[in-house]
Each structure stands twice: as C-alpha cells, then as structure tokens.
Amino acid sequence: xxxxxxxxxxxxxxxxxxxxxxxxxxxxxxxxxxxxxxxxxxxxxxxxxxxxxxxxxxxxxxxxxxxxxxxxxxxxxxxxxxxxxxxxxxxxxxxxxxxxxxxxxxxxxxxxxxxxxxxxxxxxxxxxxxxxxxxxxxxxxxxxxxxxxxxxxxxxxxxxxxxxxxxxxxxxxxxxxxxxxxxxxxxxxxxxxxxxxxxxxxxxxxxxxxxxxxxxxxxxxxxxxxxxxxxxxxxxxxxxxxxxxxxxxxxxxxxxxxxxxxxxxxxxxxxxxxxxxxxxxxxxxxxxxxxxxxxxxxxxxxxxxxxxxxxxxxxxxxxxxxxxxxxxxxxxxxxxxxxxxxxxxxxxxxxxxxxxxxxxxxxxxxxxxxxxxxxxxxxxxxxxxxx
Amino acid sequence: xxxxxxxxxxxxxxxxxxxxxxxxxxxxxxxxxxxxxxxxxxxxxxxxxxxxxxxxxxxxxxxxxxxxxxxxxxxxxxxxxxxxxxxxxxxxxxxxxxxxxxxxxxxxxxxxxxxxxxxxxxxxxxxxx
Numbered sequence: 001x002x003x004x005x006x007x008x009x010x011x012x013x014x015x016x017x018x019x020x021x022x023x024x025x026x027x028x029x030x031x032x033x034x035x036x037x038x039x040x041x042x043x044x045x046x047x048x049x050x051x052x053x054x055x056x057x058x059x060x061x062x063x064x065x066x067x068x069x070x071x072x073x074x075x076x077x078x079x080x081x082x083x084x085x086x087x088x089x090x091x092x093x094x095x096x097x098x099x100x101x102x103x104x105x106x107x108x109x110x111x112x113x114x115x116x117x118x119x120x121x122x123x124x125x126x127x128x129x130x131x132x133x134x135x136x137x138x139x140x141x142x143x144x145x146x147x148x149x150x151x152x153x154x155x156x157x158x159x160x161x162x163x164x165x166x167x168x169x170x171x172x173x174x175x176x177x178x179x180x181x182x183x184x185x186x187x188x189x190x191x192x193x194x195x196x197x198x199x200x201x202x203x204x205x206x207x208x209x210x211x212x213x214x215x216x217x218x219x220x221x222x223x224x225x226x227x228x229x230x231x232x233x234x235x236x237x238x239x240x241x242x243x244x245x246x247x248x249x250x251x252x253x254x255x256x257x258x259x260x261x262x263x264x265x266x267x268x269x270x271x272x273x274x275x276x277x278x279x280x281x282x283x284x285x286x287x288x289x290x291x292x293x294x295x296x297x298x299x300x301x302x303x304x305x306x307x308x309x310x311x312x313x314x315x316x317x318x319x320x321x322x323x324x325x326x327x328x329x330x331x332x333x334x335x336x337x338x339x340x341x342x343x344x345x346x347x348x349x350x351x352x353x354x355x356x357x358x359x360x361x362x363x364x365x366x367x368x369x370x371x372x373x374x375x376x377x378x379x380x381x382x383x384x385x386x387x
Numbered sequence: 388x389x390x391x392x393x394x395x396x397x398x399x400x401x402x403x404x405x406x407x408x409x410x411x412x413x414x415x416x417x418x419x420x421x422x423x424x425x426x427x428x429x430x431x432x433x434x435x436x437x438x439x440x441x442x443x444x445x446x447x448x449x450x451x452x453x454x455x456x457x458x459x460x461x462x463x464x465x466x467x468x469x470x471x472x473x474x475x476x477x478x479x480x481x482x483x484x485x486x487x488x489x490x491x492x493x494x495x496x497x498x499x500x501x502x503x504x505x506x507x508x509x510x511x512x513x514x515x516x
Binding site for chain 1: 427432433452493494495500503
C-alpha cells in the first residue's frame with residue numbers, strides 16, 4: 001500500500017504559515033482527513049520503563065544498596081500528528097514528606113504536534129536538550145553504574161523543565177530542537193554541585209524571566225553523532241536586584257565502529273554577577289556559598305565489545321576519564337575551593353544477558369586538587385533494564 | 388564408478404531444484420536497502436526511491452526493540468532486538484512525494500525524534516511507468 005505523501009517539495013517555509021497549519025491540522029475535521037489511511041488511532045502505547053539498582057562502596061565507608069530509579073513511560077497517539085509522552089520517575093524507592101529521602105518526579109509530559117519533518121512543536125514538561133546523557137539516560141545506553149560526573153554536576157541531568165518549542169530534521173543529517181523554558185533559581189546554586197540545585201523541575205516554576213535552550217546534531221556520517229547545546233537564562237527571579245544570568249555551552253561526539261565505541265563531551269557554565277549572588281546569599285544564610293563564575297567539565301570514554309556474539313554473549317569493557325571543576329573561575333574577591341576541582345578514572349564492564357538488560361561493575365578513582373581531602377576509591381555494582 | 392556418477396548427479400539435481408536456487412530466467416528482485424535502527428535514529432534517515440521502483444527494506448536494530456511504521460501507509464513492523472534478526476518490508480514508489488517513516492515502539496526519551504523519509508523522485512519525462 002502506498003500512502004499519501006506526508007510532505008511535498010512545495011511545503012510552506014514561513015513559520016507563521018506552518019503554525020497556522022498546525023492549528024488547522026489539530027482540528028477534528030482535519031484529523032479525520034489525515035487519519036483516513038491510518039487505522040488504529042487514537043492508540044495508547046504499551047507501558048514502557050526502565051529501572052536500576054546499585055551497590056555502592058567507597059573506601060572507609062559502609063556499602064550502600066539503593067534502588068535508584070523506577071521509571072515508567074506512557075505514550076498516547078491522538079492521531080498520527082498528535083502524540084503524548086510521559087515519564088514518571090521514583091528515585092531511591094521511597095518518598096516521605098518533609099524528610100530527606102527519595103523523589104517522585106515528572107520528568108517528561110509533553111504533547112508533540114508533528115507538522116513536518118523539518119518543523120514540529122512540543123509543549124509541556126520537556127528534557128533539556130543538553131549533552132549526551134540528559135536525553136539518553138536508559139541504563140543499557142551508557143557504561144558505568146552511575147552516570148558520568150560531568151553529566152551530574154556540570155550538566156545537571158536529569159534536567160527537565162516546563163516549556164515549549166520546536167524540533168525537526170533539516171535533512172542531510174542535521175537535526176535540531178529549541179525550547180523556551182522556565183529558568184534556574186540561582187539562590188539554590190552551590191560550590192560543590194554548581195547549578196544543579198537550581199532546577200525548578202516544573203513545580204510552580206517562577207517565570208519572571210524565561211530561559212532558552214537548543215541543540216543541533218549532525219548525524220550525516222554513519223555511526224558518528226556530533227552535538228552542540230546551549231542553555232541561557234536570567235536566573236535571579238527570587239532576588240530581582242541581582243543580575244544572575246547563566247549560560248551553559250556544550251559539545252559532544254559519539255562514534256562507533258565494529259566493536260569500538262567512543263564518547264567525548266565538553267561543557268562549561270558561566271554565571272553572571274556571582275560575587276553579588278554570594279554576598280546576598282551570605283547575608284541571608286550566614287555563610288557564603290562560594291558559587292563560581294564559571295564551571296567546566298569534560299570526559300572521554302572508550303568502550304570495546306570484548307564478547308560480541310550477541311546476547312547473552314555480549315560484554316563491553318570501558319574506561320573513562322573525567323575532569324570537572326565547579327570552582328573553575330571565581331568572581332573577584334572569592335577563592336576557589338580546590339576540593340571541587342576533581343578528576344576521575346572510571347573503568348568497568350557492562351554485560352548484556354539481553355540487549356535490554358545491563359549488568360554493570362565499575363571502579364572509580366576520584367581525585368581532587370585539595371591537599372586536605374584524600375582521593376577516593378569507589379566500587380559499584382548495578383543492574384539496570386529497559387522494557 | 389556408477390555409484391559415484393549417481394551421487395554427483397543427485398547432488399546436482401538437488402542443487403538445481405532446491406528452494407534457494409534461482410532460475411536463470413527469473414527477473415531480479417527489488418533493490419535491497421539495509422536500514423539500521425537505534426536510539427533515536429534510523430540510518431539512513433532519508434531513502435530515495437525512483438517513481439515506480441520497488442525496494443525491499445531490511446531493518447536491523449542496534450539495541451532494543453523498535454518499530455517501523457510508514458505513516459499512512461499501513462506498514463507497521465516490529466524490529467527485533469540487536470542480534471535477533473531483522474524486519475523486512477517492501478515499498479513501491481507509485482507517486483512522487485515524501486513519505487514519513489517512524490519508530491512505532493516506545494524506545495526511550497527521544498522516541499519521537501526517531502523518524503525518516505522515503506523520498507519518491509519523479510521518473511524522467513518519457514520514462515513514467
């Protein structure tokens with residue numbers, strides 16, 4: 001059966017026209033016409049999800065068993081062009097009010113208006129299109145029991161916010177997405193984890209200012225993916241006298257050939273007016289948080305499939321070097337805390353008894369540039385799966 | 388000698404009449420295009436087909452189960468997991484235009500990005516079938 005053409009060479013170019021068409025397409029009458037050849041709509045997809053639990057042991061400390069993530073994904077297609085995706089995550093297995101424990105998070109809940117290959121609209125709770133991991137975080141997708149440090153303290157994955165924007169495929173391997181989203185809250189920034197604490201997570205988010213984020217990917221060479229991301233926004237809505245603009249820039253690359261897989265990522269964050277932010281917070285809480293004016297991190301990873309006969313004979317060995325400093329540049333009058341200038345060697349194995357199940361083991365040698373805090377040795381075991 | 392001749396003849400007959408044998412007079416099959424699916428992309432994501440041409444798409448997964456649906460085309464396949472085979476479908480470019488294909492099985496956070504196009508190019512004037 002040959003379908004009706006989805007898009008022709010003469011598709012309208014002007015955004016306004018396309019947006020008007022979006023509204024038309026979303027009307028019931030138009031949907032009937034579009035769906036005539038697509039039986040089965042509306043349809044709700046099967047329940048999907050991923051889970052992982054870990055054993056973490058640092059030298060000199062007791063081991064910890066943690067059911068880290070229990071995530072369910074829901075999807076529904078109202079029509080071929082109107083789709084809903086939701087992702088609900090329970091972290092650390094247990095949530096109790098007013099106490100430090102787990103988290104229940106709505107990481108994704110958006111509607112896609114699929115207009116054309118080149119231009120589609122998305123609105124709701126969206127993942128920030130920044131870095132390798134934030135949009136690709138299913139356990140079998142990455143090596144290591146825990147996500148890379150750079151994708152935790154420099155790019156604060158999982159990073160999600162309410163917002164709206166566009167995404168599409170421009171052809172010849174170019175793909176993009178760009179959203180307007182709720183900003184970070186600079187009053188929650190910290191010396192050790194940078195901007196991570198500032199995520200509003202779509203929970204009654206203050207949008208006195210908005211932030212802009214986007215990503216461009218090039219996939220035009222087989223097995224090579226190049227990406228560049230940016231996030232920028234005024235983040236001092238809770239202290240309007242400040243001017244704490246935040247800009248994050250990021251580049252990454254992934255390459256796979258035969259048994260070899262390589263990954264590389266670089267990310268840098270600039271925080272404007274950090275000196276006044278520290279002064280303001282210092283007066284409020286009694287101690288300066290020593291927030292940096294710049295954070296930087298990068299890593300490179302090489303993985304090799306040493307057993308390549310297909311699951312259950314599927315084993316990957318990997319090594320990753322990470323360098324990340326949440327005190328990379330300090331505002332005038334502030335000294336960097338060198339214990340937060342860190343690097344790590346991570347090496348381990350990922351065994352796939354099934355392509356969707358990853359049994360992981362790794363060893364981490366984590367160093368810092370302070371003479372006061374010793375290096376750490378960590379051993380991690382994990383089991384993660386996707387269905 | 389007779390037994391040897393009989394054996395050789397039998398083998399030749401078996402080879403010629405086996406299902407895998409292709410008679411010399413049989414027309415060649417459609418052009419085969421190997422497609423790879425992995426989170427969250429198809430490779431190639433744009434497949435050119437001449438007007439009137441039939442192609443056979445053989446779709447492998449590099450990771451989990453994916454789907455392959457030609458939007459509006461009635462084709463909706465399950466692509467097995469990595470190393471567990473592949474899905475096959477045929478497509479005939481009867482009308483010039485762009486036909487979207489997409490992953491039809493939720494495969495992760497970027498599932499809705501996993502799309503591509505079959506581009507049917509018009510046949511040159513005088514060659515329309």
